[in-house]
Amino acid sequence: MAAQQHTVTATPFQQAVWEAIRQIPTGRVTTYGDIAAYLGTKAVRAVGTAAGRNPNAPQVPCHRVVCADGKIGKYSGPGAVKRKKELLSHEGVEIAGGKIVDFETLRYRF
DNA sequence: AACTTGACAGCAG
DNA sequence: GCTGCTGCCAAGT
DSSP: OOOOOOOOOOOHHHHHHHHHHHTOOTTOBEEHHHHHHHHTOOOHHHHHHHHHTOSOTTTSOGGGEEOTTSBOOOOSSTTHHHHHHHHHHHTTOOEETTEETTHHHHBOOO
């Protein structure tokens, strides 16, 4: 009888968000709003919250998720935003003035 | 069970 | 063009 294990069962919503982010290929970016729309909801805030709580760091490239205006948004850890810029720049996404260059072009569509 | 917070987005001033 | 408020939904306290 298996007692309830301490398995941190993330809610279906969270898993859906991580799966959506996981589909973003390298050198590509998407917005929280797009993910929300892909999930069929308007809860862009909830999507952002889910991304911040993402325990699958390398598997879920949440650094490829930015604001709808092409701004970087936020990230977790010290020097978070700066690190996010570096990661994106390293993947071929050019950033200028804290915003993505040719954002609409690099924007990935589900 | 209720209130507050939160990795946003859109519109008004 | 920037700042501020509102709306959205879920998770945490």
